[in-house]
Amino acid sequence: MYKIGVIGDKDSILGFKAVGFDVYPITGPKEAETVLHQLAGDNYAVIYITEQIAKEIVEDIDKYKDEMFPAIVPIPGNQGSLGIGMQGVKKSVERAIGADILFNDDEV
């Protein structure tokens, strides 16, 4: 059985605790890195991470991109969406096709 983890600042992610996710409040990118690798080594299939933190540790997240687990998904934190999640989608489109053909119409 796999688990689901959430990494982010406490205010953004505390609510996830109520629905049964494992919540890991962190304060800085250094801490986030450690927690991320720890969770990846553990039994977590999905790790949600707030965009505010995700933008600091992009390299660490990219390490797990080509592996099946864990799926690391950026979600907007309580300071609003930074468009990082969308950028991730866009990036995989660019990687696969070589040009961006989905996002022509908006400014992302």
Next chain:
Amino acid sequence: MAVMRVNPTRMELTRLKKRLQVARRGHKLLKDKRDELMKKFLELVRRNKELREKVEESMMKVHSSFLIARAVMSSEVLDEALMFPKQNVSISVSTKNIMSVDVPVMNFETSSDNEDDIYPYGYATTSSELDTAISTLSRVLPDLLELSQMEKSAQLLAQEIERTRRRVNALEYVLIPQLEETIRYITMKLDENERGNLTRLMKVKDMMLEQARQAAANR
């Protein structure tokens, strides 16, 4: 295109021709694979985009309710309210094969007895915004999980497409032209040898005829 370093022999020629055939077939297959992968990927990524937009919007709602809840309640009370979650989520993962790419399929199970009763606290000390936040959150939950599955699939497919495209290009622009060139080179070399041999034979014949005629004249 560079010609391979081979001996221009008939045996080598047959070998290369066979290799060319295999390469052509592989190229066609890989090309088909790439096209199909691309089709699947585009479908997936389009759904992925829509879903993400939806999820992000709901997440913002959750955050705004939660922020108010946090403002009106002291953080000790909030911490206490959420200390022991009632619901537990675990996922079982199987894999699905899309054109030889293994993508995860996640089924999640919530271990609560009652779908509506997810609040792990009594209502006395908490604000109603917290209820709103949590109920919204539990409603986005399926979408959130589907999003993670889809995003991972998109990433894995993108990787596979990139690899396949590289292979197709390597075959199309390097290996196949090289083989064709080499085959042409060997054929020409063999033909040249053939012609050389023929002229030599004709020359020898001429010389022999000449000798025979001189011998006849001397007699």
